[in-house]
Amino acid sequence: MQTAAELSYARTMPRTLVLASTSPYRHKLLAQLDLDFLGAAPDFDERAEDHLLPQLGVDRFALHLAHGKAQSLRAAHPRAWLLAADQLALLPPGELLHKPGTPERAVDQLMRMSGRVLELVTGVVLLNAETGAAHEAIDRQLLTLRAFGRAEAEAYVTRHRPLDCAGSFRIEDAGISLFARIDGADFTGIIGLPLLAVCRLLRGVGLLPADAVP
Numbered sequence: 523m524q525t526a527a528e529l530s531y532a533r534t535m536p537r538t539l540v541l542a543s544t545s546p547y548r549h550k551l552l553a554q555l556d557l558d559f560l561g562a563a564p565d566f567d568e569r570a571e572d573h574l575l576p577q578l579g580v581d582r583f584a585l586h587l588a589h590g591k592a593q594s595l596r597a598a599h600p601r602a603w604l605l606a607a608d609q610l611a612l613l614p615p616g617e618l619l620h621k622p623g624t625p626e627r628a629v630d631q632l633m634r635m636s637g638r639v640l641e642l643v644t645g646v647v648l649l650n651a652e653t654g655a656a657h658e659a660i661d662r663q664l665l666t667l668r669a670f671g672r673a674e675a676e677a678y679v680t681r682h683r684p685l686d687c688a689g690s691f692r693i694e695d696a697g698i699s700l701f702a703r704i705d706g707a708d709f710t711g712i713i714g715l716p717l718l719a720v721c722r723l724l725r726g727v728g729l730l731p732a733d734a735v736p
Contacts (some may be wrong), residue, residue, distance in 0.1 A: 537652075539729060540599050542591040542606035543715075551715040552605070557729065562599065565592035570610065575618060581660050584610050584645030589656065592649040603729065604649040611688040611716050612641045619688045628679045628690035629672065630699070637669035640689060644711050648723040657723045661716035663706035670700060 526693045541552055545552045550562055567588050575583045587608035595604050611619040622628035642663040646662040669719060672715050678684075691697035693704075708718040724730040 540602040550714040565594040566590040588647040590644040596651045610646040631690040632675040659719035661711035666703040
């Protein structure tokens with residue numbers, strides 16, 4: 523908990539960009555934009571919100587989770603731009619996949635996905651911590667998996683251990699070999715932070731150069 527003096531000092535500082543994530547994947551992606559930013563762990567339990575998915579629908583639920591992450595950091599960073607993202611991994615007709623955590627669950631998750639289409643929906647929020655004004659974007663990717671056997675899934679999980687990834691794969695490593703087709707506008711959205719959408723949001727608030735006027 524910050525003291526009144528600390529909060530007063532923070533409000534005199536220049537507005538910074540804070541990524542509401544401890545994910546090394548998102549940090550690496552945002553660093554590609556050559557912007558100074560801080561990383562902070564949001565105080566928000568995404569799993570406790572799962573029951574809202576049927577009520578809100580996929581897009582609104584993804585944005586709800588991203589808003590929750592950003593809002594949880596407003597008190598600690600009262601003059602920042604807070605950038606938050608949350609990705610949903612869904613198998614039809616609406617099964618929400620979570621990070622497997624163990625090799626056994628990772629293999630089981632891959633086998634449920636074999637030969638099927640996985641939808642990745644990422645909600646992105648850029649929140650002005652001082653005013654509460656928020657800018658939003660949605661990124662959607664459709665990934666068609668090959669039909670593969672358990673031995674292949676086990677070998678992949680043993681070698682690459684994608685235990686912190688919903689869907690139990692990383693597109694950046696040999697996980698790409700599990701797929702037959704990828705449909706989406708921005709491959710960085712698969713990794714968890716769709717940079718084209720992020721750039722549009724940052725450009726809109728002056729954190730990146732604006733488009734040239736013809």
